[in-house]
Amino acid sequence: xxNRMVLVQNMTNATVTLVVRNSNFKRALQGEGVKVNIPFDVxxxxxxxxxxxxxxxxxxxxxxxxxxxxxxxxxxxxxxxDKSEEAKTALTSxxx
Numbered sequence: 649x650x651n652r653m654v655l656v657q658n659m660t661n662a663t664v665t666l667v668v669r670n671s672n673f674k675r676a677l678q679g680e681g682v683k684v685n686i687p688f689d690v691x692x693x694x695x696x697x698x699x700x701x702x703x704x705x706x707x708x709x710x711x712x713x714x715x716x717x718x719x720x721x722x723x724x725x726x727x728x729x730d731k732s733e734e735a736k737t738a739l740t741s742x743x744x
Contacts, residue, residue: 652688654720657681657710664708668694677709688716695720 658664658677665676671690694700703709704722717723 653685
């Protein structure tokens with residue numbers, strides 16, 4: 649078991665409570681911009697529970713570190729982004 653911590657940020661003006669039942673974990677993030685470190689293992693287990701992943705998908709909570717978002721399954725690797733950037737570049741150069 650690792651001690652990897654994930655920084656989680658509240659993106660709303662309200663208090664957001666993150667509850668992961670199978671890990672006996674509960675944290676309240678009060679107010680916009682509040683950041684808290686949460687163990688990666690707890691968040692990984694919480695992604696399978698109803699409501700936890702929805703808070704990230706709806707934008708109530710945010711993880712600033714891109715690699716953490718990818719590892720938790722909230723975002724895909726750069727492959728799709730690189731291809732879309734190449735397509736944009738090709739379109740702009742073709743228009744000239």
